[in-house]
Amino acid sequence: MSADADVIDIHPARHQRVLMLSWEYPPVLVGGLGRHVHALSTALAAAGHHVTVVTRHTDGAPTEEYTDGVRIIRATEDPVTFPLATPSLLAWTMAFNHTLTRAALHATTTDTYDVIHAHDWLVAHTAITLREHLDLPLVTTIHATEAGRHQGWLPDEMNRTIHAVEHWLTTESGRVIACSGYMRDQVTTLFDLPAGQVDVVPNGVDDRAWRARPPAVASARARFAADGPLVGYAGRLVYEKGVQHLVHAVPHLRRRHPGLRVVIAGDGPYRGELEEEARRLALGDTVRFTGFLDTTQLPAMLGATDATVVPSLYEPFGMVALEAAAAGAPLAVAATGGLAEIVEPGVTGVTFPHSDPDALAGAVDQLLADEVFARRVARQARAMVGERYGWATIAARTAATYARAAREHGPSQARRAAARVAGAPPRIAIPEGNLFGGGGAAS
Numbered sequence: 544m545s546a547d548a549d550v551i552d553i554h555p556a557r558h559q560r561v562l563m564l565s566w567e568y569p570p571v572l573v574g575g576l577g578r579h580v581h582a583l584s585t586a587l588a589a590a591g592h593h594v595t596v597v598t599r600h601t602d603g604a605p606t607e608e609y610t611d612g613v614r615i616i617r618a619t620e621d622p623v624t625f626p627l628a629t630p631s632l633l634a635w636t637m638a639f640n641h642t643l644t645r646a647a648l649h650a651t652t653t654d655t656y657d658v659i660h661a662h663d664w665l666v667a668h669t670a671i672t673l674r675e676h677l678d679l680p681l682v683t684t685i686h687a688t689e690a691g692r693h694q695g696w697l698p699d700e701m702n703r704t705i706h707a708v709e710h711w712l713t714t715e716s717g718r719v720i721a722c723s724g725y726m727r728d729q730v731t732t733l734f735d736l737p738a739g740q741v742d743v744v745p746n747g748v749d750d751r752a753w754r755a756r757p758p759a760v761a762s763a764r765a766r767f768a769a770d771g772p773l774v775g776y777a778g779r780l781v782y783e784k785g786v787q788h789l790v791h792a793v794p795h796l797r798r799r800h801p802g803l804r805v806v807i808a809g810d811g812p813y814r815g816e817l818e819e820e821a822r823r824l825a826l827g828d829t830v831r832f833t834g835f836l837d838t839t840q841l842p843a844m845l846g847a848t849d850a851t852v853v854p855s856l857y858e859p860f861g862m863v864a865l866e867a868a869a870a871g872a873p874l875a876v877a878a879t880g881g882l883a884e885i886v887e888p889g890v891t892g893v894t895f896p897h898s899d900p901d902a903l904a905g906a907v908d909q910l911l912a913d914e915v916f917a918r919r920v921a922r923q924a925r926a927m928v929g930e931r932y933g934w935a936t937i938a939a940r941t942a943a944t945y946a947r948a949a950r951e952h953g954p955s956q957a958r959r960a961a962a963r964v965a966g967a968p969p970r971i972a973i974p975e976g977n978l979f980g981g982g983g984a985a986s
Contacts, residue, residue, distance in 0.1 A: 559945050560593040562656040564666040568598035575862050586938035588612030597647045618646035640668040658945045667712040680948035683716040685730050687859045695977040710734045717948040720744050722860040723881035742944045746860050747937035750928045753869035755843035763843040771802020772911045775848035778863050780811035785854035791900035808836045845870035850910040856897050858882050868924035873917040875906040891924035
């Protein structure tokens with residue numbers, strides 16, 4: 544565990560009543576955020592905390608239910624009006640926050656709460672409205688930043704507006720949670736936050752859920768591998784995940800390892816370009832794009848690989864690395880963001896500089912060429928996941944942040960009130976260009 548764990552008392556004095564806001568929650572799962580909020584909320588409930596999640600409705604789901612120890616309230620959309628009929632994400636988000644606020648206020652008619660926990664910018668307006676209306680401490684988890692997703696660039700008005708909302712939300716929060724030291728440094732720099740206001744609480748993983756049975760692993764091996772090694776990737780197919788660099792590394796790896804097969808599991812807007820690049824490089828017999836694999840298929844695929852690659856350019860945490868490690872896969876990851884904090888080179892996997900196909904190929908070759916080494920680092924990575932990233936531990940650290948936010952709430956509220964008396968709060972400037980101060984282009 545990182546040194547940050549030492550400064551947080553993970554044994555708060557009492558159970559807490561949490562009002563949690565998230566734009567996705569099962570059965571609505573778009574990315575990893577919904578799975579994170581579900582696992583965190585159920586782990587908090589299992590520890591004795593009272594958790595209500597207010598989230599987005601979807602067809603077929605009840606508007607209110609109590610499951611896995613968590614009260615779930617789903618905000619139904621208003622009748623279709625002009626904002627909802629546009630393709631604008633910002634217009635949809637504003638309309639969604641209106642319905643989310645009403646649903647959250649409905650929750651308060653039958654329950655009382657100690658803390659509000661917001662997840663990312665899409666719930667910012669509701670979170671800040673509730674904080675002011677209910678006079679409760681607000682904790683916000685920033686899972687990723689708009690600037691980070693675009694390597695420091697904010698090329699369009701929408702990107703700049705999202706950045707400004709993230710800035711507003713973090714500034715208005717009593718405490719902010721970041722999933723890694725890398726993300727803590729990023730949010731403090733981007734949003735001018737004191738480092739002491741940000742707690743590092745990593746994402747968790749249910750390692751048991753990712754351990755496929757040997758027959759399932761053997762079946763996946765027969766499905767995806769040939770008579771050589773099997774290399775895997777799992778995740779969204781978007782530019783910042785760096786899958787293009789894995790594709791470019793395949794010709795070198797194929798020369799070194801006859802019979803090599805590479806399986807790329809996932810989907811996204813970049814898939815067409817990746818498939819076209821694989822065709823251009825004549826990799827049709829080597830690289831297979833499977834599309835989305837569900838939770839019954841993915842652990843077995845990962846467990847069947849001789850190396851699983853996480854080649855991200857930008858990775859606030861690196862959840863797929865933990866999942867692959869729990870599945871028993873030897874890891875080769877880009878030394879960037881949270882990935883660099885998860886994988887210790889030579890101990891729990893191997894690393895390489897991001898955006899470097901030759902270095903990626905060298906790292907994967909290190910695993911494929913030495914099976915004893917690969918299996919040793921895979922065993923140590925699996926043990927590390929169980930020791931450091933279990934959801935009970937993550938829930939305890941999150942609850943400690945809640946307790947800290949509650950202790951600090953009175954003074955912070957007084958400072959905000961004094962600022963309002965002094966005059967209107969300053970407008971948050973919407974920046975242009977590269978916020979990280981380096982070269983490159985927006986993705």
